[in-house]
Amino acid sequence: MTIDRRELAGFLRRSRDRVRPSDVGLAAGPRRRTAGLRREEVAQLAGMSADYYMRMEQARGPHPSPQILASPSSGSSAPDDSPRKQADLMSTPPLILLLSGSLRTGSSNESVLRTARAVAPAQVRTELYEGLAALPHFNPDDDTEPLPAPVAELRAAIGAAAAVLICTPEYAGTLPGSFKNLLDWTVGGTEICDKPVAWVNAAAAGRGLGAEATLRTVLGYTGADIVEPACVSIPVDRGTVGPDGVITDEGVRERLGTVLARLLTPR
Ligand SMILES: Cc1cc2nc3c(=O)[nH]c(=O)nc-3n(C[C@H](O)[C@H](O)[C@H](O)COP(=O)(O)O)c2cc1C
Structure with a gap:
């Protein structure tokens, strides 16, 4: 190792x-x-x-x-x-939870996270969250014990992570509804409070800013610790995504390595 x-x-x-x-x-x-x-x-x-x-x-x-x-x-x-x-x-290697805001097969946002996983150094663990589609619609009536199983799993995954990295598309000027739904489920838990969180905007330069602004607002309500130096724009050219969903562009891979390091750097 x-x-x-x-x-x-x-x-x-x-x-x-x-x-x-x-x-x-x-x-x-x-x-x-x-x-x-x-x-x-x-x-x-x-x-x-x-x-x-x-x-x-x-x-x-x-x-x-x-x-x-x-x-x-x-x-x-x-x-x-x-x-x-x-x-x-x-001394357990830190775990970074990777949250994609897209449910689309072949999602470029998910490819960013798959690439982050591929370039993560050996002493950093990563987990790609795959439960987005299974989350029920947020309803405060259901935010009580026992929680719906997918919600309990989401909160446990966040709780077990040292940091969270988000990559989400913009839909109609803001976050996809399904991903906002995920974030709503985190408000009633304490797992994301003070947790280092960052996002990568994979849209073309100057795009996706509405999604970023909403993310900042919602994460503010959840009490997440936004790691500003790790929040970056890395436009993804879909032509550089391999059949395994991992981006081959060396510049993108290097920048994602930097994002992971910044996310775990004490401030
Ligand atoms: C319903 C819908 C609304 C969209 N709205 C926006 C938008 O407001 N701004 C933008 O930059 N892109 C918008 N897009 C484009 C997506 O953000 C873009 O295709 C993104 O790459 C999708 O991410 P994915 O490949 O991870 O699924 C929209 C796409 C869809 C399907």
Whole structure:
């Protein structure tokens, strides 16, 4: 497995900032400068030296072994809330959920996401959400437990992701109704709150701006954390989409790689 030091470093820093001392059974203490964990604490929880951990977080260390990243033996028998399990969770490769706003077979927006999946580095996991057509029409009466199964699956998929990447067409100057419906279902859940989210506008230059504007408005209501540097326009030439739905254009592939990296970069 090839590990990109810089991306791993960013992931570790962001994870350390997000885990609260109480999450891993530590006292907050009076002299903390940040709400997250200290480097020495993470190192101790993960069973490595503070120096080794610090060098990884500063992207100047040795390539961590797959054993250290996965920690399978040490973590598998630990209870879910144990410090060891928490430390293992922090070293699980981040998952990016890919949401397409198009139901069309051969969709160019979906091809962008398939390409993002194809170019994602080995230490980033991706999942293409395929439940759009199965979602019921949003009705607040149904937004109660037990949720309709497709809605529960959508929320679980968002909840499990470290970040979300959206690629949607514009219909009649705004979002496709089916995709707006998906977003409506996220409002009643907490999964997308503070979650890093970005979109790629795959329309020709100067097009699709109504869809982008609506996305910004709706995501604002959901409490998603819009990652501005990762929201970009990458026009797709349908002639460059291969039979597997993946774009062959090297420039597009490179830009999508940058989008993924920006989406996971701590700010
Ligand atoms: C009903 C309908 C309405 C559309 N409205 C717009 C629009 O307002 N602005 C625009 O730029 N494109 C519009 N389009 C074009 C689509 O956004 C475009 O074909 C897009 O590539 C479709 O995405 P897909 O290939 O992922 O399905 C519309 C297409 C359809 C079918």
